[in-house]
Amino acid sequence: xxxxxxxxxxxxxxxxxxxxxxxxxxxxxxxxxxxxxxxxxxxxxxxxxxxxxxxxxxxxxxxxxxxxxxxxxxxxxxxxxxxxxxxxxxxxxxxxxxxxxxxxxxxxxxxxxxxxxxxxxxxxxxxxxxxxxxxxxxxxxxxxxxxxxxxxxxxxxxxxxxxxxxxxxxxxxxxxxxxxxxxxxxxxxxxxxxxxxxxxxxxxxxxxxxxxxxxxx
Amino acid sequence: xxxxxxxxxxxxxxxxxxxxxxxxxxxxxxxxxxxxxxxxxxxxxxxxxxxxxxxxxxxxxxxxxxxxxxxxxxxxxxxxxxxxxxxxxxxxxxxxxxxxxxxxxxxxxxxxxxxxxxxxxxxxxxxxxxxxxxxxxxxxxxxxxxxxxxxxxxxxxxxxxxxxxxxxxxxxxxxxxxxxxxxxxxxxxxxxxxxxxxxxxxxxxxxxxxxxxxxxx
DNA sequence: TAGATTGTTAATCGATTAACAATC
DNA sequence: TAGATTGTTAATCGATTAACAATC
Numbered sequence: 001x002x003x004x005x006x007x008x009x010x011x012x013x014x015x016x017x018x019x020x021x022x023x024x025x026x027x028x029x030x031x032x033x034x035x036x037x038x039x040x041x042x043x044x045x046x047x048x049x050x051x052x053x054x055x056x057x058x059x060x061x062x063x064x065x066x067x068x069x070x071x072x073x074x075x076x077x078x079x080x081x082x083x084x085x086x087x088x089x090x091x092x093x094x095x096x097x098x099x100x101x102x103x104x105x106x107x108x109x110x111x112x113x114x115x116x117x118x119x120x121x122x123x124x125x126x127x128x129x130x131x132x133x134x135x136x137x138x139x140x141x142x143x144x145x146x147x148x149x150x151x152x153x154x155x156x157x158x159x160x161x162x163x164x165x166x167x168x169x170x171x172x173x174x175x176x177x178x179x180x181x182x183x184x185x186x187x188x189x190x191x192x193x194x195x196x197x198x199x200x201x202x203x204x205x206x207x208x209x210x211x212x213x214x215x216x217x
Numbered sequence: 218x219x220x221x222x223x224x225x226x227x228x229x230x231x232x233x234x235x236x237x238x239x240x241x242x243x244x245x246x247x248x249x250x251x252x253x254x255x256x257x258x259x260x261x262x263x264x265x266x267x268x269x270x271x272x273x274x275x276x277x278x279x280x281x282x283x284x285x286x287x288x289x290x291x292x293x294x295x296x297x298x299x300x301x302x303x304x305x306x307x308x309x310x311x312x313x314x315x316x317x318x319x320x321x322x323x324x325x326x327x328x329x330x331x332x333x334x335x336x337x338x339x340x341x342x343x344x345x346x347x348x349x350x351x352x353x354x355x356x357x358x359x360x361x362x363x364x365x366x367x368x369x370x371x372x373x374x375x376x377x378x379x380x381x382x383x384x385x386x387x388x389x390x391x392x393x394x395x396x397x398x399x400x401x402x403x404x405x406x407x408x409x410x411x412x413x414x415x416x417x418x419x420x421x422x423x424x425x426x427x428x429x430x431x432x433x434x
Numbered sequence: 435t436a437g438a439t440t441g442t443t444a445a446t447c448g449a450t451t452a453a454c455a456a457t458c
Numbered sequence: 459t460a461g462a463t464t465g466t467t468a469a470t471c472g473a474t475t476a477a478c479a480a481t482c
Contacts, residue, residue: 022425023418023422026421027418053439055474057441060441067440069480070439070482071440072440085425086421086424086428087425092424100322101318101319102319105319105322106416109317109318115421116421153427154427177430180420200244200327200328201241203397204239204240204305205237205239205303206333206334206395206397206412207305207334209395210304210394211304213394213410232449234449259463259464260463271450271451275450277465278464282464284464284465286463286465287461288462288463288464289462289463
């Protein structure tokens with residue numbers, strides 16, 4: 001619950017809304033950084049992101065002052081600070097369970113490393129391949145031994161929904177503390193940090209917005 | 218902008234927060250329905266979803282009264298009403314662009330139909346297969362003719378990020394009005410309805426929450 | 435220094451919760 | 459009818475925006 005690295009945070013709980021904006025800030029600042037931009041003001045960020053300068057300053061100040069009056073924010077410092085806040089450079093390791101098309105897509109194309117997780121092993125009942133995207137694929141009966149040996153902090157769940165709950169319990173009992181859950185199965189209440197990717201919810205909100213529009217409106 | 222099917226909605230704009238909760242409500246009510254439950258109170262929904270009864274009644278009443286005093290809500294009616302609000306039974310059609318692992322995963326395992334979209338064709342530069350999950354895969358040079366002939370309302374973008382913007386413009390010019398965007402490319406400002414699936418943002422928030430926890434805390 | 439821009443407090447706005455009369 | 463539960467208004471809470479003194 002506490003925040004050793006950021007004592008300022010203990011004052012009041014950071015709201016979920018703020019946390020959800022941090023990755024956007026990071027992405028934008030990294031883009032500036034890649035383009036050789038050395039400094040940016042809250043106004044500049046606001047314009048690029050479609051937010052208010054005030055909100056951005058408030059958000060960043062939840063974690064302490066990264067800026068400098070009269071100057072703005074150093075893109076390099078800001079990028080490093082947000083990365084540190086999010087904890088994406090702590091080197092968390094994860095296993096991926098379920099090497100179907102989705103699991104394979106994540107292993108192959110998605111760069112976990114830059115977002116805070118290193119996949120150290122993938123598991124499936126019947127692995128068709130022994131290696132996907134540079135990650136070794138094991139049969140599921142090797143999981144327990146693997147958890148004991150490597151003690152990964154997290155797991156990515158891309159297996160069939162009806163096997164998700166049992167697997168989550170098994171992973172938790174093996175020491176895993178967080179789950180990136182693609183299965184649409186409710187894994188709340190197990191004492192795990194659970195981040196759901198609810199694709200059908202996302203799609204439904206798209207439909208809603210589409211239905212609110214006149215043709216080409 | 219207007220809402221022909223739900224004139225109540227014109228009074229005030231429905232907040233994004235409400236819309237994002239509707240799919241959760243629908244999922245839960247459909248689960249009850251599948252289990253043979255015929256009625257549910259706002260209190261029952263609240264308990265099942267971890268929200269307050271008050272909030273649920275407020276949310277639903279944005280769209281008119283679906284309940285009955287002293288009784289609660291008919292699960293069947295409620296399911297049908299939320300489906301109608303979200304527009305997922307309007308039969309929207311979509312093309313999917315980019316049949317890599319992610320595209321294939323979506324075509325094969327994800328049930329678009331139940332979430333409001335029917336995929337009527339998939340496209341890739343070099344399709345390895347001519348048919349995935351019952352959907353015909355075409356080469357990309359057939360896209361324009363396909364758009365003209367079938368006029369799909371939406372598109373799913375699962376192609377490489379550096380080709381996303383050009384493709385979005387091409388789709389828009391071909392009559393597509395909404396994009397389910399998996400590419401992490403900013404497609405705002407093109408006059409399209411865009412729903413982003415930002416996997417790295419999701420993963421970063423997982424890391425944040427993990428970093429806030431003591432081991433097994 | 436003067437200008438710019440932050441950090442931070444105060445004001446506003448919107449969303450959630452509480453309360454209760456209406457009514458099935 | 460009496461009990462239950464909605465629909466809806468009022469109160470509270472939190473998040474966003476505005477303002478400005480501090481300061482680089």
